Amino acid sequence: MTLELMAGDQSMLQGEHGPAVAAAMKILVAFSKAVGARKLLDIAGAHIDGCLYHGQAGFDFVERLVEGGGSVRVPTTLNVGSFDLIHPGLVKMPAAEEVPARRLMKAHLELGCQATFTCAPYQTRFRPAFGEQIAWGESNAIVFANSVIGARTNRYGDFIDLCCAMTGRAPAWGLHLSENRRGQILFELTGSFEPTDALFVGVGLIIGQASRDRIPVISGLPQPRDEDQLKALGAAAATTGAVALFHAVGITPEAKTLDEAFRGKAPEETIRISRADIDHALARLSSVPDGAPLVAVSLGTPHFSHHEWMRLLPMLRHIAPGRGIPIYVNTGRATLTRLKDEGELESVKAFNLIPVTDTCTYVTTIIERLDGVVMTNSGKWAHYAPGNIGVSVAFGEMEDCIRSAAVGHVVRGAP
Incomplete structure (x- = not known):
């Protein structure tokens, strides 16, 4: 099947916009041919899933684009990284890993990406509109954009999402096309x-x-x-x-x-x-029964929205100030900034509530104790955390999580 390239595509491919864009277009063309796309289409934005440090390959890929003078051509948000840049003391990471993890996040900013560092870009000012063509990585963001908003993206993985952002183009295939939805x-x-x-x-x-x-x-x-x-x-x-x-x-x-x-x-x-x-x-999400002692609660996977915070904060009345196990709340930095501006977070430290931004507690070592049970209201967190960080998990509604944090053991159901 032949891939039709427009004059602008050819111009990028031939290096007229610099070596970084040429490399991105070369990869995009190869990918498009592999999936059987007949042409490329313009995108209105991108969301990049490559900020999480997994090793040298991802690091080298982004650095090469930076060295080539690359810059994204459409508004481009960034998924979580391995580090909380706003609360650096939270992450417990060897220096040998911290240096490249921080650098990987910074390198994406040098490409012109937005410092969102959230798995929920639909909660930011870069939320797409119905019918808009976008190129998004991060599984929950993809399914939300397609299903709840009605924007159009395929499941783009590391590297190809950034290539789309660098060129402003994506292959016309899969969920970009009406007949496939x-x-x-x-x-x-x-x-x-x-x-x-x-x-x-x-x-x-x-x-x-x-x-x-x-x-x-x-x-x-x-x-x-x-x-x-x-x-x-x-x-x-x-x-x-x-x-x-x-x-x-x-x-x-x-x-x-x-x-x-x-x-x-x-x-x-x-x-x-x-x-x-x-x-x-x-x-099946829980590996422990009711009554099991807890070491922590983790909320916000995907990242907690402002509306979820407004539901959570009144629930803290169940916890006596200065008592209760740690409650980690993963949230986007834009959401956290809004809460601070509204004065909503002034008293949360008294309830052992710990906001986490830029990353998530199941992808990097943040939770103080990993030798016990962590309770969550997130199906995604409950699914991945045992394998990623080695904890036992109890799943429950948000209300159950807060009541459990107050008493130090798993409580589920009506109070």
Whole structure:
């Protein structure tokens, strides 16, 4: 299949915009041919997932672009790194790792990227609009952009997302194209469900495991309290599977009706989800029973929104000042700045609440004690943390997490 390149693409490829852009375009062309794209399309923005230090290869790639005088051509946000640049004392990292981890984050800024360092760029001023073509990395951000906003991106991984940002172009394939956004597999919720946070996590876990490479459509989902519940659903679905787009009938913008979600075609398969299925999926996130002693609570994976903070802060009344186990809240620096400007964080230290920015507690060593149980309200955190940092996990609603922090052991259910 032939890839059609415009004059501007050829100009970049031939080095007329410098060696860094030429290298990025060369990689983008090879990638586009590999996925069978017929042409490239303009993008309105990008989100880069390469700030997390994994070793020399990623470091060298970005440094080469910097040395070549590279600069991104579209507004480009950055995902989390390995270091909290605002609270550097939080991260416990050997100097041999800290130096390149910091440098990798700084090198992206030298390419003209925005210092967002958040896995939730949709919470920033760079949030895309419905129908906009973008090139995003980070699984939860991708599924949120496609599903909740209705912007258009494929699942772009390290390096290729930055190549799109450097050229302002992306291959016209996959979810960039309308014909590929049709639902394929139907999930029907059977019975009556309250719109709890845990419900949305549970549904996400189930559709992620069962969808494989198909686009899921969910019917019977209660109207969410806010988009944070859809954020949690998408993050769980992208964690247990490869979901980059879901349609929730009557909720998400491309699924006003079941017929619209499937574009008039019949689903390839229908799977019914019962209360028992939800309970089973959620139970698998916890490795300890109620009553197990805790060493910490971790919230905000994906990053806590301003709305979630406004739900959390009143709950701290359950904790006596100066008591309670540490509560780590992962959040974007823009959200944290807004909270500080509003004076909302002046008293949180008394409740042992620790804001974390620029990174996340499951990807780097921040939590003081890793020899016990950490409680979380995040399906994504619960899924990854045992393998990443070696802790045991208890999953619960946000209210359960705070009540548990107050008493020092796992408490779930109505008080």
